[in-house]
Amino acid sequence: MEKLKRNERIAAMMKILGDQPNKIFTLNYFTEKFSAAKSTISEDIMVVKQSMEKMKLGKILTISGAAGGVKYIPFTTENQNKEILEGISQQLSQGERILPGGFLYMTDVIYAPQKLHQLGEVFASQFEYKDINYIITVETKGIPLALMVAKAMNLPLVILRRDSKVTEGSTVSINYVSGSTGQIQKMSLSRRAIKPNSKVIIIDDFMKAGGTAKGMVDMMKEFDTQVEGIGVLIATKEPEEKLVQGYIPLLILEKVKQKEGLIHIYPNEKLV
Amino acid sequence: MEKLKRNERIAAMMKILGDQPNKIFTLNYFTEKFSAAKSTISEDIMVVKQSMEKMKLGKILTISGAAGGVKYIPFTTENQNKEILEGISQQLSQGERILPGGFLYMTDVIYAPQKLHQLGEVFASQFEYKDINYIITVETKGIPLALMVAKAMNLPLVILRRDSKVTEGSTVSINYVSGSTGQIQKMSLSRRAIKPNSKVIIIDDFMKAGGTAKGMVDMMKEFDTQVEGIGVLIATKEPEEKLVQGYIPLLILEKVKQKEGLIHIYPNEKLV
Secondary structure: OOOOOHHHHHHHHHHHHHHOOOOOEOHHHHHHHHOOOHHHHHHHHHHHHHHHHHHOOOEEEEEOOOOOEEEEEOOOOHHHHHHHHHHHHHHHOOHHHEEOOOEEOOHHHHOOHHHHHHHHHHHHHHOOOOOOOEEEEEOOOOHHHHHHHHHHHOOOEEEEEOOOOHHHOOEEEEEEEOOOOOOEEEEEEEOOOOOOOOEEEEEEEEEOOOHHHHHHHHHHHHOOOEEEEEEEEEEEOOOOOOOOOOEEEEEEEEEEEOOOOEEEEEEOOOOO | OOOOOHHHHHHHHHHHHHHOOOOOEOHHHHHHHHOOOHHHHHHHHHHHHHHHHHHOOOEEEEEOOOOOEEEEEOOOOHHHHHHHHHHHHHHHOOHHHEEOOOEEOOHHHHOOHHHHHHHHHHHHHHOOOOOOOEEEEEOOOOHHHHHHHHHHHOOOEEEEEOOOOHHHOOEEEEEEEOOOOOOEEEEEEEHHHOOOOOEEEEEEEEEOOOHHHHHHHHHHHHOOOEEEEEEEEEEEOOOOOOOOOOEEEEEEEEEEEOOOOEEEEEEOOOOO
């Protein structure tokens, strides 16, 4: 292989680190990849680290010791959160999104991959996830968001299903009560999906009364697993008292006035 | 803002381009971001381009003219495909994955975010997607893969649902016949989800007889929309004749011998 110049190595290194956030790459990985000395690679890493800090594009962490190496950690500032979340609020405020019953059409927004990538980084900046083992969500609309959070944190994603499937092996099913409709619903999860005594973060797209989130918390108990955090893209302002506590919403949906075509949604002020 | 050195600019530029593949960034975007001259930014771009080419990490395309700029295009080589796909084949060949009925437990593999990121790039290298408007999938297990393909191609994701929901507005529903079980199933999609006369690529995790893919093709007809490609992570070898033609599988599942605990799965030889 042709030998790279320093700034070419730096571009390649940034690409590799940025594509797999929170994955540790050893110095050896890079010395071999670039046929370069350890001291050279260490200097390259310092440049990348400086660049990310100055441009506020995240953090580079170097880990010393035998299991050492370097990794990229996504991190968004309050200013960046503000820009991202106000952009989405604006999009979701369009009156034509109001559906019969006062529901909001928002699938186009919550399935937009590069926007979700940013939201994944916003969530990764809000949670302590060093000891977390899985990101948990329930089908369907929260899946894309949860996947991007899982990618930013470098954690496996686990999706709770509404029904048990033959492709899941033996499953655990629970019933839970939807907080807003009062209806009894079911969710199910493969026995194999989670190792007991794990720690998880729950991610979902929407929370009204919190019944679904509560259902996921209950399901985790069946797996002797601790829920360490709950993140939702949108939480409604009312009811203020949800069935779960300590959740982090990115956006607050205060009001949908169907007649006037008015939607009042804004960023969680604690994040911006 | 503190002025960046060339190699610091290059790291930041690579991070920005790599995070949003196939998105065009104008030269102005970078001159403002880095307070640097156009000629300087052009030289930076050349370095990034050289680096990606030499390290085979994708392509940098510069577009001249008024709508011009620069974008990063993911691209995987046959050697890279081989490494990625053989890795997954090996994972999926573990005998303990066999479930009653000869099904394979594979959710842990197809929900692994950073692996899916790579698969997204593999698919992006196999399809012509310049004129494509959407990536289409059907809930549930194909969603994470489809999202990563959509991210690599910078296209919106559209998810077909099994049932119509109040949060989708008016929907189109069709019935289709599962090719393997012969059962009649339903899928539904919001009227708002796709603009008529669009072009789409279908992505799913698994294809046996192709009934679900055929259902998605039929659904697209309801939206006067052309299916330009179909990609699946795994296609079974039998039946060789599927209900859809011209699909691209990444892996071929030839055999599952339940008694012997034997799984025969391997990369599509056309890609490696």
